Amino acid sequence: MEILESAAALQTRTETWRQQGRSIGLVPTMGALHEGHLQLVRRAAAENDVVVVSIFVNPTQFNNSEDFKLYPRTLESDAELLRGTGATVIFAPAVEQMYPQPAVLRFDFGPLERVMEGAKRPGHFNGVGIVVSKLFHMARPHRAYFGQKDWQQVAVVRQLVADLSFDLELISCPTIREEDGLAMSSRNRRLSPEARAVAPRLHEALQLTAEALRAGASPGDAQQQGTEWLRQFPEIELEYLEVADARTLEPAWAGPAPERQLVLCLAAWLGGVRLIDNVLVG
Ligand SMILES: Nc1ncnc2c1ncn2[C@@H]1O[C@H](COP(=O)(O)OP(=O)(O)OP(=O)(O)O)[C@@H](O)[C@H]1O
Numbered sequence: 001m002e003i004l005e006s007a008a009a010l011q012t013r014t015e016t017w018r019q020q021g022r023s024i025g026l027v028p029t030m031g032a033l034h035e036g037h038l039q040l041v042r043r044a045a046a047e048n049d050v051v052v053v054s055i056f057v058n059p060t061q062f063n064n065s066e067d068f069k070l071y072p073r074t075l076e077s078d079a080e081l082l083r084g085t086g087a088t089v090i091f092a093p094a095v096e097q098m099y100p101q102p103a104v105l106r107f108d109f110g111p112l113e114r115v116m117e118g119a120k121r122p123g124h125f126n127g128v129g130i131v132v133s134k135l136f137h138m139a140r141p142h143r144a145y146f147g148q149k150d151w152q153q154v155a156v157v158r159q160l161v162a163d164l165s166f167d168l169e170l171i172s173c174p175t176i177r178e179e180d181g182l183a184m185s186s187r188n189r190r191l192s193p194e195a196r197a198v199a200p201r202l203h204e205a206l207q208l209t210a211e212a213l214r215a216g217a218s219p220g221d222a223q224q225q226g227t228e229w230l231r232q233f234p235e236i237e238l239e240y241l242e243v244a245d246a247r248t249l250e251p252a253w254a255g256p257a258p259e260r261q262l263v264l265c266l267a268a269w270l271g272g273v274r275l276i277d278n279v280l281v282g
């Protein structure tokens with residue numbers, strides 16, 4: 001396993017692999033790796049000849065400078081964790097490698113980014129679109145792997161791939177959870193013991209909302225039940241809990257159509273740390 005810091009070096013590797021007819025899997029990450037990331041890497045290794053894992057805390061997708069500053073950066077232990085997973089190259093560029101000049105291009109993902117993360121983190125998906133496009137050009141993957149924990153991100157990247165005709169397969173992988181149900185996330189390591197103790201209630205709230213829907217409640221009622229239930233935990237400051245169409249992300253207010261898959265998404269603050277999670281219904 002090799003660690004590359006230069007975009008030119010990565011491009012030279014990918015050019016050679018392409019010439020040799022080897023398939024390339026890309027796993028984009030921001031580091032502080034955990035089992036959620038490692039499953040993406042293992043799957044990429046099982047399905048491709050070579051695997052590039054990018055580790056880059058992308059400044060253009062942070063709408064909150066404190067969040068950017070405090071984002072965990074743990075390259076050495078990340079490299080240790082990646083040993084034995086089948087990663088061929090870790091691409092860990094400095095900001096100047098990815099942005100030799102500030103990007104002026106602006107992406108607008110339309111209705112997909114008017115809701116939830118797009119609405120609450122203005123500019124976030126523009127930054128994701130820019131950095132993911134750059135990574136696709138540099139790594140030239142046949143397959144790119146993303147986690148369903150960031151459901152809306154998967155929808156946005158699907159749109160990006162379609163609109164810009166990226167010749168690759170987008171593969172979304174299930175959310176990996178701690179034993180108590182908390183979705184694994186790099187930001188979990190910033191939780192205080194008190195916040196960590198209450199954090200599994202987020203997934204519980206989503207499950208409760210899903211159960212209400214399955215029992216026949218309308219999306220609006222189910223959403224309200226989940227939201228009300230969370231109110232008993234003063235440590236949790238809910239930003240949103242939405243019931244949406246799983247593909248379009250449009251809020252689902254009318255009675256559930258049986259053929260429609262729904263996604264229940266939430267974002268919440270716990271002692272200064274913002275977490276997101278989602279579950280699928282149908
Ligand atoms: N628990 C998880 N299960 C499955 N995929 C995950 C999980 N956590 C992260 N991923 C995926 O790993 C990729 C890189 O994510 P990222 O580096 O932002 O990690 P993260 O843990 O989601 O960090 P944070 O929650 O702090 O944003 C993304 O495609 C993301 O969806």
Ligand SMILES: CC(C)(CO)[C@@H](O)C(=O)[O-]
Nearest residue numbers: 028029030058128131150
């Ligand atoms: C896809 C990504 C690596 C782009 O910076 C990031 O949004 C993430 O970690 O999910």
Ligand code: BAL
Nearest residue numbers: 030061062124150153
């Ligand atoms: N996992 C999404 C990256 C972010 O929170 O910016």
